Amino acid sequence: xxxxxxxxxxxxxxxxxxxxxxxxxxxxxxxxxxxxxxxxxxxxxxxxxxxxxxxxxxxxxxxxxxxxxxxxxxxxxxxxxxxxxxxxxxxxxxxxxxxxxxxxxxxxxxxxxxxxxxxxxxxxxxxxxxxxxxxxxxxxxxxxxxxxxxxxxxxxxxxxxxxxxxxxxxxxxxxxxxxxxxxxxxxxxxxxxxxxxxxxxxx
Amino acid sequence: xxxxxxxxxxxxxxxxxxxxxxxxxxxxxxxxxxxxxxxxxxxxxxxxxxxxxxxxxxxxxxxxxxxxxxxxxxxxxxxxxxxxxxxxxxxxxxxxxxxxxxxxxxxxxxxxxxxxxxxxxxxxxxxxxxxxxxxxxxxxx
Numbered sequence: 001x002x003x004x005x006x007x008x009x010x011x012x013x014x015x016x017x018x019x020x021x022x023x024x025x026x027x028x029x030x031x032x033x034x035x036x037x038x039x040x041x042x043x044x045x046x047x048x049x050x051x052x053x054x055x056x057x058x059x060x061x062x063x064x065x066x067x068x069x070x071x072x073x074x075x076x077x078x079x080x081x082x083x084x085x086x087x088x089x090x091x092x093x094x095x096x097x098x099x100x101x102x103x104x105x106x107x108x109x110x111x112x113x114x115x116x117x118x119x120x121x122x123x124x125x126x127x128x129x130x131x132x133x134x135x136x137x138x139x140x141x142x143x144x145x146x147x148x149x150x151x152x153x154x155x156x157x158x159x160x161x162x163x164x165x166x167x168x169x170x171x172x173x174x175x176x177x178x179x180x181x182x183x184x185x186x187x188x189x190x191x192x193x194x195x196x197x198x199x200x201x202x203x
Numbered sequence: 204x205x206x207x208x209x210x211x212x213x214x215x216x217x218x219x220x221x222x223x224x225x226x227x228x229x230x231x232x233x234x235x236x237x238x239x240x241x242x243x244x245x246x247x248x249x250x251x252x253x254x255x256x257x258x259x260x261x262x263x264x265x266x267x268x269x270x271x272x273x274x275x276x277x278x279x280x281x282x283x284x285x286x287x288x289x290x291x292x293x294x295x296x297x298x299x300x301x302x303x304x305x306x307x308x309x310x311x312x313x314x315x316x317x318x319x320x321x322x323x324x325x326x327x328x329x330x331x332x333x334x335x336x337x338x339x340x341x342x343x344x
Contacts, residue, residue, distance in 0.1 A: 036306065051305045058303055063322050065266025098302040102324050 041201050043163065043173045044084040049197050054094040056195035057155075057179045062102060064191050066153075070105040072181065073113045073151040076128040081160035082175070088157075113149040120148040131156050139187030146184025153190055156180045166200065174198045253279050254335075257316060269323040271331055277311040284310050284338040289321035291328035299328045308338060 039047055061072070074095065079086040092109045099107040114120040123145045130137050137156075146152065158178040166172045175197045181190040258274040269291070277283055286306040291299040301324035311317045321331065 038306070048305070051302070052307065055303045055305050055307075058324075059322055062268065062303075062324060063264070063266075063270075065264070065268070094302060098324070101301050 053177050058098045060193040070152045072153045073110040075110045075154040076131045077157035079159045142184045267326040272320045276316045280313045287335045290332045292330040293327045294329040
């Protein structure tokens with residue numbers, strides 16, 4: 001009879017030791033998970049990286065307070081210094097959705113803006129060529145493109161990455177997104193913005 | 204006597220099990236909320252007294268957008284990795300949904316103060332909620 005309290009204590013100890021792992025976040029009951037979660041992380045550009053990259057430039061453009069009705073076209077994005085796939089169209093669509101909700105400026109791709117016009121396509125090719133070569137963009141080309149395509153600004157982009165091995169068998173990768181918004185009416189640089197994303201991942 | 208030793212071991216196992224299995228409780232994060240743009244309320248025990256809200260600045264910019272900067276101080280002598288996001292509410296308390304409310308990583312050094320800034324995605328935003336959580340590797344796979 002004297003052992004009864006001790007047995008209870010032993011039982012409590014067992015409960016504490018073995019049943020408390022139930023306190024841990026349980027595995028999902030469904031295959032669906034919240035897209036807000038960090039998600040799979042690899043050295044490549046993952047879903048959350050696109051969110052970070054697009055939110056950064058969107059925040060910068062919002063903060064600058066571009067005039068109401070300002071139409072921005074996503075122009076050439078140079079991804080040659082990044083060995084991994086960069087989904088430019090996905091970024092353009094994400095920005096389009098964000099600005100549609102923001103309701104001040106309109107966002108589209110340069111390809112959509114110049115649909116049907118051969119003259120505007122030729123000018124865009126020159127602009128694209130200069131951007132890819134790293135040469136300055138001709139102001140007259142910008143202004144002509146703006147008039148013909150009916151856009152107020154072109155957003156240029158450069159995506160590069162730097163990859164390093166770090167102790168512990170991990171890889172450090174830094175993506176650098178550089179954005180420049182040129183005003184097609186004045187020919188001036190409206191804003192420039194840099195967004196960096198660094199990840200330490202195990203390959 | 205032998206039973207008491209066994210009991211102590213089991214209780215120690217239990218406590219150890221509790222310490223590891225309930226980690227998610229402290230990772231639940233904080234919510235810094237503004238009310239009427241006049242004050243910022245924050246939990247006094249942010250991350251187990253790891254952080255303190257030192258200062259908050261809320262203003263409407265020339266473009267009519269609400270801008271916020273919260274100064275957070277790391278009270279511990281240890282670096283910490285967190286994530287934060289701003290959520291925005293209109294004057295009726297309805298969430299202004301936007302693709303810009305995403306979890307952003309932030310590393311705060313030992314005893315360091317960091318500025319956590321946000322800008323509303325729309326002129327309709329009149330209030331905000333700042334969410335923070337510890338950065339943890341996902342455990343879902």
